[in-house]
Amino acid sequence: xxxxxxxxxxxxxxxxxxxxxxxxxxxxxxxxxxxxxxxxxxxxxxxxxxxxxxxxxxxxxxxxxxxxxxxxxxxxx
Amino acid sequence: xxxxxxxxxxxxxxxxxxxxxxxxxxxxxxxxxxxxxxxxxxxxxxxxxxxxxxxxxxxxxxxxxxxxxxxxxxxxxxxxxxxxxxxxxxxxxxxxxxxxxxxxxxxxxxxxxxxxxxxxxxxxxxxxxxxxxxxxxxxxxxxxxxxxxxxxxxxxxxxxxxxxxxxxxxxxxxxxxxxxxxxxxxxxxxxxxxxxxxxxxxxxxxxxxxxxxxxxxxxxxxxxxxxxxxxxxxxxxxxxxxxxxxxxxxxxxxxxxxxx
Numbered sequence: 001x002x003x004x005x006x007x008x009x010x011x012x013x014x015x016x017x018x019x020x021x022x023x024x025x026x027x028x029x030x031x032x033x034x035x036x037x038x039x040x041x042x043x044x045x046x047x048x049x050x051x052x053x054x055x056x057x058x059x060x061x062x063x064x065x066x067x068x069x070x071x072x073x074x075x076x077x
Numbered sequence: 078x079x080x081x082x083x084x085x086x087x088x089x090x091x092x093x094x095x096x097x098x099x100x101x102x103x104x105x106x107x108x109x110x111x112x113x114x115x116x117x118x119x120x121x122x123x124x125x126x127x128x129x130x131x132x133x134x135x136x137x138x139x140x141x142x143x144x145x146x147x148x149x150x151x152x153x154x155x156x157x158x159x160x161x162x163x164x165x166x167x168x169x170x171x172x173x174x175x176x177x178x179x180x181x182x183x184x185x186x187x188x189x190x191x192x193x194x195x196x197x198x199x200x201x202x203x204x205x206x207x208x209x210x211x212x213x214x215x216x217x218x219x220x221x222x223x224x225x226x227x228x229x230x231x232x233x234x235x236x237x238x239x240x241x242x243x244x245x246x247x248x249x250x251x252x253x254x255x256x257x258x259x260x261x262x263x264x265x266x267x268x269x270x271x272x273x274x275x276x277x278x279x280x281x282x283x284x285x286x287x288x289x290x291x292x293x294x295x296x297x298x299x300x301x302x303x304x305x306x307x308x309x310x311x312x313x314x315x316x317x318x319x320x321x322x323x324x325x326x327x328x329x330x331x332x333x334x335x336x337x
Contacts, residue, residue: 006194008212008256016189020258020284053214054196055284057260061217 009051020055027052028064029075036077094272095238095298104272107291107318111274113182120178124171190288193256197247201259201266201279201301204308208247213332221331227311241298246315250324255289264306270299270316278303291318 015023031048038045052061067073092105106112142148198209202224210221228242249255259268261279269276272295277287291297299314319327 006212006250006253008193008196011189011191011193013189018285018287020286021282024258024284050212050214053211053217053220055198055258057198057200057258057284058209058211058217058220058222059200059262065217 009054024052024056024060025075027055028061029077032068032075032077092272092293092295094295095241096271106274107272107293107295107297108274108289109292110182110186110289111272113185114274117178117182121175124175128171190254190256193254193288195250195253196256196258197249198258198260199247199268199279199314201261201263201268201305201312203263203306204301204312206266206268206312206314207262208245210328210331213328219332219336221328221335223331225314227313238298240311241300241313241315243313243315246296246317248317248319248324248327249289249291250321251291251294251318253290253321255291257287257289259285259287265303266305266312267302268299268314269302270297270314272297273299273316275299276302291316294318294320 009027012023012026014026027048031045031052034042034045034048064073064075068077092107093100094104094107096104103111103115103118106115195210196212198211200207200209205227206225208223208225214220223245225243225245225247227240228237228244230239233239233242257268257275257277259277259279260283261281263281265281266279267276268279273289273291275287275289277285279285295318297316297318299316301309301312301314303309305312
């Protein structure tokens with residue numbers, strides 16, 4: 001296997017403390033705002049997608065996806 | 078040189094990365110934070126022993142001399158400005174000697190790691206941990222996720238540690254900045270591994286972040302550290318730090334298995 005580079009969501013200085021709940025939520029919202037603005041397949045949006053997938057537990061992402069489908073997602077999309 | 082060879086040949090030194098029966102001291106450090114904690118402990122213990130010896134001496138001395146036959150006339154001193162100043166200033170100086178390394182460690186532990194290489198999520202359940210390695214996802218569904226249950230006593234093999242072994246360990250690369258995100262799916266838990274100097278509460282609805290840099294390869298054991306019900310004592314944590322290449326191999330094997 002070639003020299004693989006390990007990459008993950010970088011530290012965000014908007015969220016410097018231990019509690020990263022808002023960081024995960026913000027990345028998820030940023031991704032969907034980006035998708036609404038630029039379309040589903042845009043590469044710029046994939047960056048946000050990687051970030052929220054790294055930070056947010058799978059259960060939370062599933063729950064939010066359902067809420068978006070039902071129109072009950074509480075974030076500013 | 079000969080003594081060195083003697084030690085190499087006959088006395089293997091193994092690291093203490095798990096609880097030992099009747100253990101008094103810390104487990105061996107595998108991260109800079111834990112080494113800092115141990116060093117701070119040594120600094121404080123020095124002053125602690127000085128103070129302990131002094132206080133015990135005062136106490137024993139007072140008890141020894143309190144005797145009607147040998148010391149019938151007691152002292153009646155009620156003031157002493159000089160000594161009162163001394164026994165205020167001197168403890169403040171000792172506290173300052175303790176505070177300096179303590180704050181140095183505290184603030185260095187809080188330093189933000191700007192570019193962790195790996196993010197691992199540890200989710201506490203009643204009564205097991207789930208680990209998610211989602212850096213390699215290409216969609217919301219795929220994820221390297223697995224549960225980690227304690228191996229019951231009846232299923233242990235010879236040499237395994239009782240109440241500490243798990244079926245699936247958390248495999249991580251050594252010498253790499255890791256970001257751990259700890260949360261819970263039900264009640265409070267706490268993800269603790271003494272050798273790594275990490276203890277982080279798992280709170281439902283909250284993501285707690287802690288950074289780890291494991292300096293040597295090895296297997297590190299810990300236990301849930303927040304009461305969470307009847308099997309709180311039976312949901313341990315095992316972290317296996319491997320070299321970079323082995324980590325890559327492990328990740329690809331896991332991803333292949335999960336996609337099959």
